[in-house]
Structure formats: C-alpha cells, structure tokens
Amino acid sequence: MKRLQGIGVSPGVAIGPAYLLLTGNVKISRRILTPSQVEKEIDRLHRALATTIKDLEEVKRHIPPEMVQPLSIIDAHILMLKDPSLIRDTEQFIRRHYVNAEWALRKVLKKYQRVFDSLKDFYLRERIHDLEHLIERVILALQGQNESVEIEEPAIVIAHDLSPADTARLKPDTTQAFVTEVGSRTSHTAIVARSLGIPAVVAVKGVTEEISPGDLVIVDGLSGEVIVNPSQEVIEEFIDRRLECQLQRERFLDLAKEPAVTLDGRRVFVRANLELLDEIPMALEFGAEGVGLFRTEYLYVTKEGLPSEEELFINYRQVIEGIRPNIVTFRTLDIGGDKFAKELNLPAEINPALGLRAIRLCLKNIELFRTQLRAILRASVYGKIRIMFPLISGLNELLEAKKVLFEVLDELSQEGLEVDVPECGAMIEVPTAAAIADILAKEVDFFSIGTNDLIQYALAIDRGNEQVAHLYEPLHPGILRIIKHVAEAAKKTGIKVAMCGEMAGEPLCVPLLVGMGFDELSMNPQTIPIIKNIIRQISYEDCQKLAKEILSLSCAKEIRSYLEYWFQQKDLAF
Template sequence: MDMHDRPTGGEHSKLASLARLIREVDSAPDMETALRVVVERTRVLMAVDACSIYFTEHERRRHVVVATAGLAPTVVGQVQFGFGKGLIGRVAESALPINLEHVPEAPHQEFVRQSGSGPFHGFLGVPITHRGEVLGVLVVRQRVVRRFDDADTAILTTLAVQLGGAIAYARASGDLCGLCRPDGAERGWIEGLPGAPGIAMGTGVVVFSSTDLAAVPNRKPEDPRMEEQHLRQAVTRVQEEIRQLSADLDGTLSAADRALFDAYALILDSPEIVEATVARIHQENWAPGALRQTIEGYTRHFDAMEDPYLRERGADIRGLGNRILAHLRGGSGTTGDDPSSIILIGHQLNAIDLGLAPRDRVRGLISAEGSSLSHLSILARALGIPAVVGIGRIPLEHLDGQEVVVDGNRGWVYPRPNPTLRQEIERLIREEWGLESDLKTLRDLPAKTLDGMEVFLHTNAGLIADVPLMMAVGSAGIGLFRSELLFMRYDRFPSEQEQMKVYRQMLEAVAPLPVNLRTLDVGGDKPLPYLPLVERNPMLGWRGIRLTLDHPELFLTQLRAALRANVGLGNLRLLLPMVNGVAEVEETLTLIDQAHHQLLEEGIASSRPPVGLMIEVPSAVYQAEELARRVDFFSVGTNDLAQYLLAIDRGNLHVSQRLDPLHPAVLRALWHVVDASRQAGKPVAVCGEMAGDPAGALLLLGLGFRHLSVSAAVLPRVKWAIRSVDFSHMASLARQALTLEKPEAIRRLLEQTLKDAGLDRLGGAVSENGKTVREARAATGTPRYPGSTAKKEQRGHD
C-alpha cells in the first residue's frame, strides 16, 4: 500500500466507530431498535443532517420511510416514492449508489412536499440488498451543498450490507408491518436453497457453539433458580482455571504480566458480571442468554473508548464470557426440554449438530451456510429430513422458540405462519405421508421402465446402521460405501484389524449384493481431526487418492483390511476417489496387487476384487477412454464433477447458489463418460446427488446410465419415476437436453416431463414439487418477498 493510500487518523476513528456500530446493530433486541441505531449513529458518524431508511414493497411498488434521524418522526410510514420515482427510485432501480452534491429541483421539491422539512442539497443513497434483490435504500442528506467522498460511500454501503439479511428476516416474519404498512400485512418468507426435499413444521431450536457467546439466543428459563445455580458453578470453574493458569505460569511470566490474571479474577468477582446476569435470569432469560446480554452491555463501554489498549479489554471480557459459556453449556445448544417437533437451526449446521439433537424429534433443518450439495444436505436427504440451506445473513436467533415452516422443495422458510397457512401446511404434510405410504408398495418391484429397460438402484452408505434402511427399500446393493466415516470415528488412524472388522460386518450384512467400497477420501471439506491440514485452497489440495498415494502405508493397510474382509464372500468392489489421470490409476493398481500378493503369501485366500474409479474431475472426463481400459467400472460423482467443471466451491455461500448440476457443460461431460464406457464395454454408475432427484434420474437414464446410487430415503421416489416412463422417451429427452444452452431451459424440460408422466407429487432438488407451500401461499394471499418470480426464474432455482 502506498503511503498516501493509508487511512488517516480520522479515517481510523471512523472505521473503529463503524465496527462498533455494526456490533451494536447485531446485538439489537429487535428490528425497530436496529433501525433506530443505524440512523442515529450514522448521522453522527458521517456528520450529516439527516439519515433515513426506506423499505421497498414490491407488491405495492413503492419505497417507504421506516426509520429516520434528522427528520420529523411523522415521516415514518408516510413519506414514500413509487417505483422509478425520485432519487430513491433511481437508487433502487439501478442497485447502485447515487451521490449528488446538489439535488435537482424536481426531486428536491417532491421530498420537501412529502416530508414538510426545509431544503436539503447534499444526497448520498445506497441500495440495501439480499441475495440479489433490492430490499430498500439507506440515505444521508446534508442541508448545505456537499460532495460525499469515497470513504462515505464505503461506510454507507457497509451498513447497507449489514442490514440486508436482517430486513429479509423482518419482512418474512411480519415484524415490520407496523412500520411500513399500518394497515397490517401478510407475512412472507425467507428465501434460501433446497437442501433436502419435503415440508416440515415445528418449533425453531437454534444450535450454537459452546464458545460462541454472540450466537446464543434468548429463551425463557424453566427454573430460574436452577439457572442461577448453573451460572455460579460455571463462574467458579472459570475462576479455578484462571488461578491454576496463573500458578502454572509462575516463573515464566513477570509479576506484571501475571497481574492480568488477577484482573480477570476480580472481574469475575464483580457484581457487574455475576449479579447482573442473575438479575437478567430472574427477568425471564435463561443463563446463557442472560450472560450474553451482560457481556454485551459490559463490552459496549470498552468498544466506545478511543484508546486502543482499553478497547482490547473488551475482547478480554468477551473471552471470559465464552469461557463461562463453555462450562455452562457443554456440547450442542439443544436442551433436554426441547419441543416435540424441532426445526434445528444454525449458522453452519453439521452432522455433529444433528447427531447431538434428539433425532426422533427433529422435523427439519435450516442452515445459514451450505448448498444443495453440501454434506449437511446429503445427510438430510439420506435421513429424509426436509432442509433449507444457504439463507445467508439472517438473524437466526430470532427464530428460536418460534413456529417455523421448512419447505425443502423450494428452499424457503416461513417464520410464524398465520393460522390459514398453518392449516394448508398440515394438509400438505399429510399428503407427503400418504405418498410415502404409496412408495412402500414398490419395495420388491424392479426399477424397470414401461418399455422394459431395467435400472439397478443402489444406495449410498457409511455405517452398518444404514443396512436395514437399504434393505427396507429394496436396494440392489451399496453403490458407495464411504469408508472415511470409519476413520472419523477414531482419534487416530484405525488399525488393519479394526478396519477389517467393520468391512466384514458390512459385506456379510449385504451379501450377496455388491458393496462398492470407496477408499479413504478425506481432505478438502472432509478433514480428519488427527490429520490437520492448512491449505490455501483445500478443495484443490491434498485429498482423495492423492493423500493415500503419498502415504502407501495407510493405503496398503486399508486395502489389506478390505481384501481380508472379502474372503469367502466375494461381493467387494473397490472404488478410487479423485483420480485425475492414467498415472494415478496405474500406481494405485500396483498397490492393490501388492496387498493381494502379500495376503496370498501369508496364506490368506484373498481374491482380487473388481476396481473402479470415481469420475469427479475434468481431466478424468477427457481421459475416460484411456482410464476405461485400465479399470472394471466407472462411478460418476456429480457433486464434485459439477463443482470442478464450473469452478464453484459448493461450500461457499457466496457462489454455491450458482452451482447447477443441469449446466449444459455438466450434461455434456456425463454424455462423454457414458460414450467412453460404452465403447470399452464397462458399466458406469452415478453416485452423486443428481441421481437422487427423480427428474435428474430420468435425465441420467436417457443419457445411458443403468446404475444409480442414491440415499435409501429417496430410492422409492426414483424407482416410481423410472417405472412411470418409457426409456425411448427419456433417450429423446436427453438428446433434446444436450442441445439446450441454459440450465433453466433444461429444468423446464424436466418439469414438463414429470408433469406429463403424472409425477408432480415427487418433487426434488432439480424439479419443483407440484404441490408445495406455493399452493398454500396462493390460498392465503401471502406475498412473495424478497424479489419477483421473474427474477427467481432468471436465477434458475425453480
């Protein structure tokens, strides 16, 4: 950075004030308070005469003031501009900042007429957006002529970004009705991405880390006295930790440095922490929530200080608060007195969160981060739990304890549904149950098209507990056994004997049906806790076959365990992950032969199993002909293949919504792989999530895939779809899809195919369910927000 580009002292002060403002907005108890904080603090921070926030009401095609500082309070709910009208309309329409040192006469007169205020000349307005939709406009005004600089625009834009998610939630929950629509309003919904199909309704339960105090929601305590006792016990434990740490460092740190621990102990003894938290507990908040309120109030004073050293003391207080929370709340944020129907909610839900929750009561999942191809989505589909992911920067804590509807077919969340909507949702859920009952009758029937083409439906598995589920739905075997789940259960690499025991159990339980055991596939978004990796780009890093080839001792141990487990059974097939070319295949085959010969020399009658490889990276697609000559079968992982072909990290919230398995490049890659395997006379399967969507499965059938591996929860839906169509029609469908240039066009083609086959009820991630909450919304007149239907279709989510 050039010396002249560095922030000045005044700019440093502004940036520090901006950071404090954002923290204050985050901790605001409700939307109205957050808006008030923004306009009041921004007016002071930017030294302007007025700051206002307009909300955009798409259904009424207007922008209306909902908060202001510097104008008369009566303008709230009254001052408004229609779409395309005035400067506010221009900001919203262009979705770009507008900066004027002198407002033109016509817009100026209209604003003066509506607000009843004197003249303003300087104007800076920035759009407030969420997920690409304009939700409002944040504006500052100056009475004198003023040209706002780039730093002013950056500050206002930062605040607008901060407000986007909060406003989207407030719109959906109806919290803003009294602000911008005095006559009342129907509630809308929060828009995310489909994680797992289905519709669910229940009480929101927010999961938070035991060391993330800021994410703790407010809850009414069941027993305030017990909460107080838990708090005091947690504080005592932290005090003991501090004393022990100070004693351990005696002789290492100076007396002055160790005095900091004494200061911590004094803080914990002070009434500002413990007694203030106790008071909040008895004011109807549980201990973690009361602790969060106390720490936030305490640190706010430090954050407001200009002295950098004193500001850092606020961070110390937060650290103490997190330590107390860690003792106060071990594990997940769920409790033993959770409601009977839970919608599990978190900023980044994972398998552990789901595992710690009472599984028999979890009805749906909501995660701020993630995509339709994230591992949470895959797990949710495997368990048959409706899920919505990737909803973005939404104040999830406000959903805690509220009734919530999850529409996993569309990727929408409905907070606090009104009675009419709730009634429609209950009807749709009953229909879903009826569909599941109908699907059970397909268990022993073949997955054969109307004109006689048979498809072999396998299931994905990782645990022995998955076997009863796959048997219950009539699976043809395990198309993908995720061996990494075994490695994740240990705090070290499992031994050959430990692995052999698990593999043997799985092979015996499924025999004589085949088991495709994928060799160790870790790294990237699947790290091992005892093999920490710090990589700049882990998705392109040391993962899959690359890792095991670099550690042949680990690979040979796994191969020996698998081959020993297969003795006398013969249903093992090995599957190699993340292969990028011929050299890796040949090196791997050499190690497989080595393990086989070792066992023979030891007197173990092992046999060499068929070996296949995953097609997951573009290089494997373009060497498919050469690879097919060296292995016995292919299995396409559409999740990773789409990710690498489109250069989109499926775990990255900012871009994951652009990851579309129906992208023409993905379909053409699939066609190329099928053609190469056909010429080599080798079978090819799909084990990615595309196969688990009924519409996607029909397209794969048309492309030439005869083996699909899906979760047990969706296998009956896929089987019903296959049994309802002609293969010749699907082949024609695939040829037509390969000529299309946009995913949206391919999606519409598939939706029409489902409709023509009478499969509207099946739904899924690729296709849109014919009977979803959309119908309930239409029945109740609930407005769609944010955005418009046209915009949604343009983004290709329908």
Template sequence: MVGIVVVSHSSKLAEGVAELAQQMTQNKCALAVAGGIDDPANPIGTDPVQVMTAIETVMDDDGVLVLMDLGSALLSAEMALELLGDEVASSVELCAAPIVEGTMAAAVAAGSGLPLAAVKEEALGALSAKKKHLGVEEEVVVTAAPEVPAGEELRFNWTVLNPHGLHARPAAAIVGALAGFDAVLQIEKAEERANAKSLNAIAGLSVRRDDEITFIASGVQAEQAIAAFKVLAEDGFGEDVTAEPVVAEAEPAPAPLQSVEGAIAGLPASQGIAFGRVAFFQSVMPAVPDRAFAGVGEESNRLFAAIGSIASEMQRSAKSAKDAEQSGIFAAHVAMLTDPELEPKLRGYIADENAIAEQAWISVMFELKAQYEAADSDYMRQRAVDIWDITRQVMVQLTGSEGEGASVPANSILIAEDLTPTDTAKQDKEHVLGICLTGGGKTSHSAIIARAMGIPAIVRAAGAFDLLEDGQQVVLDGFEGLLWTDPSEEVEADLVAQHEAWKAEQAEAASKAMEPAITLDGVHFPVQANIGSFEDAEKVIAAGAEGVGLMRTEFLFQSRAELPDEQSQYEEYKRIAAAFGDHPITIRTLDVGGDKPLESYPMEAEENPFLGHRGVRMCLADKKLFSTQIRALIRAAAEQPNIQMMIPMISTVSELKYCKKLVEEAREELGLSHSNAPMNVGIMIEVPSAVLDADNLAAEADFFSIGTNDLTQYVMAADRGNPKVSELVDYTQPAVLRAIRMTCEAGKRAGIPVSMCGEMAGDTQVTELLLKAGISKLSASASLLPALKEQIRQTSLN
C-alpha cells in the same frame, strides 16, 4: 470461512445435526463433528482428542465456533483447547447456544461469510423467533436492522406464498443468497424491520403465508440485491409454494360412553385392528429429592448438563424418526429444551430461591405447562403434554429415577390417560399391539407417533380405566375408534377379517420398497445406497437398497490415535459386505487430505486443500498406508466376492496404473490371485482431467462412478463451501451435464458400467435425464431410495 464443530455425547446426534445444517446450507459451511466415544459397548460420551481433531479439521484464519452439550461435552471441548495450545485456541469460541438450532443458525451465518463474532451471535439468538411466535410476554429482541440513510432506499414488495411463511428454511435461503452483497438489506412487515442478512432476525418477524413484506436495500449493490431477492421470491425462497398450509381440523366432541354395545367408544387416531390384553400405563414424575443446596454454580451446571443430555437424546429420536412429521415433534422438543429464554429463568430461580436444580426445573416448567393449558386453542392446550414430557425426561436424568410404571408385557393393548411422545416412541411394537387413551386428541403428538409407528390407536375413550381390568382380552379398532370388550361372534369375525386384510396391506407396502426399479420399457436399474459404517446397513437394506454404491472407509480411520491395522480393516469390510448377501458393495479407499485430516495421520495444512494432496494422491505418496488397506480389501473379497474397490480423485491414467500395480503386488504377497479372490477395481470420476481422458481411463478401469458433488465444483471452478459462488455449484449446469454424458459415452465404448453416487443421484427431478445419458445404476442415501425407485418405474427410455 468460520468453521463449525458439533460436540455431542452421541455420534448419531452429532452427525444428525451436521446433516441438517449441511442440508439447510447446501454444504456451504465447513463443519466437523465429535460425537460419542470409541467403545462399542458404551458409545455415549465425549473425547477431548476427538474434539481437538474436529477443530483442526475446519480451522482456518477465520476461526472456529464449537457448539456442544453441557457436562462432559463442555469439559472435553475445554480440554481440547488446552491440547491445541494458546495460539490455536485463541481462534476458537465455545458457544452456549442450543446445539440444534444454534448449529443451524451458525452454519447459515458461517456459510454466508460472516466473521466469528457474528456467527456466534447468530447461534446465541437461534430461538428468538420461536419465542416470539409462541407469544412469550417478555420482550423479544429481534436482531437490530442497521440504520439506512434517508432517501437512498430501494424497495421491492412481495406477498409471501410459502405455506408456513418465512420459517427457518426460506430464511436460510434468503441469508445465503444475500449475505455477499455490499449493501444494507432489510425486510419489513407491518412497520417492523429486520436485518435480511440474519436468520434469526427474519424468523423473528413471524412472517406467515399471505403476509405482505417489503425488501429494502441501500448501498453500493442495492440494485443487484433487489434483483436477487426478486428471483428468490419468485422461486418460493427454495420451497414449493403450491402446497396448501396444513390446518388442523376441529375435533368432534368425545363420543358418548358405551355408545356401541360391547365396546368403549372414542375417536380413531391411528388405523388398524389389534387383538390383545389390557395393560395399564401411567407416566409418573420423579419427586424432587430432599438434599442440600450445593451453590448456584454447581446446581446450574448440574441442571444444564441434564438438559443437554436429554436434548441429545431427543435429537437422536428426531433423526431416527419414521417420517418428517414424527421427526419434527422431537425437533420441537429440542427447541423447547434449548429455548434461550429458559436458561435465564432457570438461573434466576436457582439464584433467587437458593433452589436445587430439580426444584428449579419443576417450578419453571410447570409454570410454562400451565400457560399452555390455559390457551384458547385446543391444539396449543395439547402441547402441554409435550412440556410434561420434556420436564419428566430431565427429571429422570437429574434424579436417576425413571418415575414410570411397570414394563409392558407382550400382546398388550396399552391403556393410558395420555402418552407423551417419548413414552409412545419407546414402546416395543412386538409388545404393544394397540393404544387406547382416555384423553389426548387426533392431533396430539402421541397420536402422530403412533401412526408413524404403525400402531393402531384411539383417543378420548372415556371410562376405559373404570370399565377395564388388567389382562382382560380386548380388540382395538383404530378405523372406527372402538375398543371392543365383548363383541358378538359376527362382529368378532368381521374384526378378524379386517385385521387380516390390514396386515396384508402392510406387507404389500413393505415389499414394494424391496421390489426392483424397472422402467416402463422393462430395463432394470439397480438402486444402491451410500453408507459410512456397519450401522447404516440395516437401514439401507430396509429402504430397498440393492447393494452399496459408495462405502466411505474414513470412519475406520477417524477419531483414532493410531491407524487401523490390516486385520481390523479386513474384519470390518467382510462384516459389512456379508450384511448385503449377494448384492455388490463398492468400497472407496481412504479419501482424506488437508481439508479433512486424521488424528492418527498428521497432514500439513495447505492453502487450497481441495486442489492439493488429498484422496489417492496422498495414498500413493504413502505406499504402506495404501497397501495395508488394499491387502485388507483383497482378503475380505476372497471371502465376500461381492466386494469391489473404488479409488477416489483419480486424475491421470498413470495414477490408476500405479494403483493397479499395488493391487497386484498385494495379491502376490497374500497368495490370492484374481481368480481366487476376484475384486473389480474402479475409479471415481470427480475431476475434469478424468472426464477429458475418460476413454483411456476406461481401458484400465473395471467401472466408473461419478461423484457429482466434487465434479460440479471442479468443472465450475466454484468452491461449494463459498456462498458467493453458490449459483455456480449446480449439477444441472450445461458443462456438468456434458461432463456426465462424456463419461457415460466413454464407459459405453469400453463396455464398463457407469454409476453415480453423488447428491445428484438421489434427485428424482433428473433421474430420467441420467438414465438416458447412460448411467447404469444410482446410489443415494437411504431416505431417498423408495422415491428414487418409484421414479425409475415411471420412466421410459424411449
């Protein structure tokens, strides 16, 4: 299978893109990231050695596709190829596709088993569907559907019920399900056909809800493909088709100026009451500098490096967004920045006009902005501010000038004509208590982000600039759409009461996430989080995590020229554990192998690394490596007794006993007995032998934790990265459920707790089943915790 490597200046961006790709493909592709640099003070940058390691991690005979930012990311990728040598580098392709959409398309293609050339082609065409959807006049080339011999076609007709049609996610589901069939497959809409094995081609058809489509198949496995498509369609292509599409309501006309005595009237955009002082804000576009033209190549490189850098920032904003709607706004900005039609226009302008990068960017983007402003739809006209936003962000990157007004003081009610999504997201909630816009709209992206941030806001408050003075005390009513400049005593008292009630409601909503998950019959089930670094701690605690069910220690070992020593590991384990107070933190020992090697610890390539020298097997073969980590854990546990150690990939009782022996040897060396430094030692249940011998393992272990991702693939003998067996990689398979029950029963007989930390733990559709099976606690990613807790609260064990 073709491997995918994502290279970014930001580790968070790279990880976010990878997470999105793996979610879209259900972890069916081999994907590695190389993001940021190992410098806490200045983490933004790229490291050629890190890129080389990432390539080596996913390299196999099918080759590797590397997607990256421009600028130093491109240079680092090129240098990584030099470090790898010609033989390995010949199997690696650097791809100029947009890093977000390109990775999505490449991951789907790679996960479907397509060759490197086809994967790269899919990535390069990643935005063609969006271009067509927006009605760009230039001809959009939909991936050509293969010719089908006449008279050999099988057909299946379907009315699409998906609320948003066949967008990226259902298209990915179709490609993943059909790519393995030996047949020519097409989807037809209104006499236009597209290759059903191409994500971009499907999306390019712009299939919407209630559209009639025809699935056409010919070839050896045409009948099987038709049957598979029928099942997929009836399942909504992996989506809930009962939801109604969101239709933007027509906004009422702006309220007349001074329609309420003592207040400026507008439209409510984000609920809440805010008391503060007027602070005017204006977003200014940096000027095009007066400098000499440096040549087509240099100007192009300069421009696309800036675009790549801002796209990285936008993707980071998408990942850290408060909700899916806000995240989607920034993801759309990334799509605008990386639109494949944009690059040739910019390069053409630079070459034809001998224009410097800044002038080319301004000219092309202002032309695009004008197209949006001339649109018939109010919704589309509001998107012009998004074009302004990304245009200004890139100009700031190019010129080094912020081009913005003064910083906003504390206790401010921000007054602006409109705010870009970036301007809104950058506001400090401790300073900006409310937002009043003279323009904008309830569906504008700035309003959406204000709602996501919990900042009261009104829009279309005509005359605000003329009627207000800087520093003036005002009250913003986001419920009624009013900015009070001179409220009566009665009105002010009512506003104070509303403000207090609103704040109380907010506090109650926040506290609910922190409440324990107790079933209807009064049983408390701890809900914990999976984390991969100290940076994850704050996020999962805010989401209500009652500790950590899985802390991956690989982050300490990755992207390093040398292995971390005992002291550095001890300090990090202690620091993370301290962040969780008395809540338990389960730290998994090093879990790497031939499928995910380390730069600092060379490992031989294996024909089947998932069944090879990995996890505890590798650690037991290197006593020094393993004992260093064990010593660090014991020392940390001596100061943070909430630490417990978890060993992955245990297959036999003898392995566990040897691990415990190493723990005791480390205790003797450190002079820290179990009474002085208590630390439970448990194991992950991931392989069938551990399930079948669970009673004997339970006699030696302090706890079990079921890793359902690996357990599922091992029980079903189905590689979760192989799309041809994807239907088997399902944790609801009877055999997997039986393995879970057997493990829980063994834990109950031995009197040890059994937790779960795999993907299944966060699936609320199986929560009741797991609790009744005997799982004592669940551990999932931060975003899943509130819903998981609520599901437990609605569950009865009787």
C-alpha cells in the same frame, strides 16, 4: 404473505404456528489460571464431559429402538466426547496456557476445523458441525446450563441451527416441522429429521428475522419452500398437498424393495452411499440394492494416528456381511495427507485441497495403501465387493493403483488366502479424467461419476464458499456434456457406468441420467424409494429423446424449466 426458499431435507408438508428457538454459540471469555488451579480446571472439564455424555444417553433413551440411524448418530457423538485425542489436546492446552476449559475447548475446536476443512469429501467435511455442536454442549455444561428443546403445543420450530441431539429430542406430535438458517441435505440433523418423519427445510437465510412467534407458517420439506402468513387459498392448496405427500410416502415405501425397471424393460440399479456400519439397516429398509459408495475415511478421521489392518478388516467384513448378498463398492482412502502429516512425515501444503490427497497420497505412501487394500481383500471372502479409486486424473495413476492391488492379491495368495480378483473402477471427478474416459475405460470394469467434485473442479467453484455457492449448478450445459461424454465412453467400451454424487439422488435429474445410459445410481438411502418410483414410471426410449433435447439447450435455467415441464407432461410425482 412471504415466500422464503431453502433446501428441503425431509419430505412432508406442515402448517402451524411458529415457535422461535434462539440458539447460537455461548459467549465465553478467557480466564487466566494460577498453577494451583490447573488440575482443578481439568477436573471441571471431565465433569462437564461426563454431564454431556449422560445427557446424550438420556436422549438415546427416548429414541425408539427401531430408529437405528438416530441411535447410531448419538452413539457416534458419545464416542467423539470420549475420544482420547480430543481430551488430551484440551488438557494440554489448559496446562500449557493456564486458561479455563471453555477457552481451551474453543481453541482445540479450531484445530479440528482446519483438519475437516481440508477434506475433499463434502459429506465428511460436514461432520465437523457435529463436533461444533458437542463442544457447545460441553461449554453449556461447564457453565451450569442445559441445552434442550421443550415444545408443549404443536408448532413449527424456527431456529438458526439444531444439533442432531436436539433434533432427536423433538417429538413428532408437537413438532410439526422445523426450519433453520444453516444446514445441508447430508447433515446428521437432516438424517435424524428424516428418520423421525419430521418435515424440515434448512439454509433459509434470515428466517429467524423474517418470522415472528405465532406467525402461521407452511413448510414444504420436499421443495424447500417456506410460506409465512399464507392466504386461505394457499392454506387449502397445501392441506391437499400434505395429504398427497402422506399417501405417496406410504406407496413409495411399500414398493421400495422392488427393482427399478423402466416401462420398456431397462434395469437400473439403485444403491446407497454409506459411511457407517449402523446405516445399513435403514439402507436395506429403503430398498438399497447394495452399496454404490462406501466411504472408508471414517476410521481414519475419528481416531488418533492410523488404523491397523485388523481394525479395517473387522469394519469392512461387518459391512459386507450386513449388505450380503448385494455388492459393496469400497472407495479407497479419499483424504488429504495433512491429516497424517506427523505419522507420514509430510510437509505442510499451501493448498491441501489440490495437493497430496486421495489416490495421490496412497501412491506416495504405498504401505498406507497396501494396508487398506489388504483389509478390503481379506474381507471380500465374506461377500461381493468392488473397489474404486478416487481422484484419478490420468492413466498412469490408474495403472499404478492397479499394480499395487494385484501385488497385494499375490501376497495374500502366498499367505494361503485365495481371493477372487474384484471388479475395479475409477471415480470420474477430475475434468482430465472425463476428457480421456475412452482411454481409462479400457483399464477398468466400471466408472463411477462423483458429481460433487466434478462440478466443483469443472466450474472452479467451492460450494462451501457462500460468495460463489449459488454458481454451483449440476444442470450447467457444460457439466451435462461432460457426463454424457463419460457415459458414451463407458458404453462403447462395454463397461458399466454409475453415479454416486448428489446429482444421482435428485429426482429432476433421473430421467436425464437414465436417458444418458447410466446403469447404476447411488445416493443417500432415504431418497431411494422416490428414485425407484420415478424409474418405474418412465421409458428408456423417452428418456433417450429427453437427453438429446436437453443437451441442445444453452443454460441451466432453461434446462431446469424443460425438465419440470417434462415431469408435468408425464404426470410424474416425487
């Protein structure tokens, strides 16, 4: 018996035989063309793109219409393959270098990888994996091959990786679960797995070597545990756990739309982190009380050049109307200037991750900022909104951002559009912002802590770097003290404090955050029913005592053990 550990991304327990699916980059070689072959090669590229799009349309045909998120993801993939800039860049590479389409696609992909790698938002950075999967599908089509997963008997799929389209093809009646060597909780593959109700664990290093075809495997999609060739005693334990998971899931969903109120009456708003308009139906289904973070970068990342004010307005209005009567919190543009270096005439940066990005980019390019603010404020008349500024590091940035906001409000008023002044917030992601939270709190209506970046900056860790990712620890005592300091500064000033990083959706952290005084938690929609259920089972008074005890501990391991023990003592399930 072997126990392997990964990241649980889709809850549920499965027991079954292993089905090994060997996937990976298709091997290609460079082929030099003669001038007369170039246009024929471009025609070949277009035929392969059309074949891949047709294949994705076929995948969509087998997805039930009520599964909005998988359908929207596949639609987004089809749009990516039709993207004029992707097609133009590939065509130009073929014409300029006289090479075959496969080679050109891989080279163009590297260009896009550099753009996405420079994004600060980890969630957006991960979208490059979708493009990588799509390019591989086009290359397979160029070579006359087809990438598909067909499983005839019930089994657990073991693979290096699965694309969202491959995951959407999986049939829950034959795919009991899947385990991959790479991936993350926020990947589109994970989102599709959760939509289909297929238990899944990702980031299990070496799993394709550790497991052989036919091995009996247990997968726990919540804890991330994978057990190979378990004993009879362990099998019986997990059969009971599987039944309990099914019953819990049904109970959580039944109560998902009820408010999250502690046993002693403290109300905590549980909201959704969204990026796409098509994610709204699922967020509402899972009980989201509005949007605590709407990432506005998608229209900027997925098209050539800058989106117009009208394009932004239409998108924002649809989001607001879709969530109404609840609130939408718009994060202003959180992207690096390297994405718009050509349009904005910006020089190259040695370290774009710490350079001209987010609020810094907007304040240096006021028209870029004004265009987005105009679109948000114009759309605000259709519902309730808030605006928050990312990557604030000091008071001057915040005051400058607010000044532009009020100038735009005055401008719209002069044009005859009366817009209410929206609540304005600062994202606390930079350690200096946390240190002066008491000063910043006097200038905003709320704080929203972006723990993903706050942890990276405070611990000096790039969690995308495999060499140091294990040091990325939300329960580090230093991180918890920073968070507590920000929450106390908000409370003393009388403003709301929210959290929109991954930590907000971690069940183990919820009582601690409630005890620190958080008013709002915002997360991936699928986690909302679980978090609401925990809040309903705890008291604010107990959580306050817990927070005090936790903050006296000296290391993350000790803190995690204490929280697990606390959950056991309270008989809390998640």
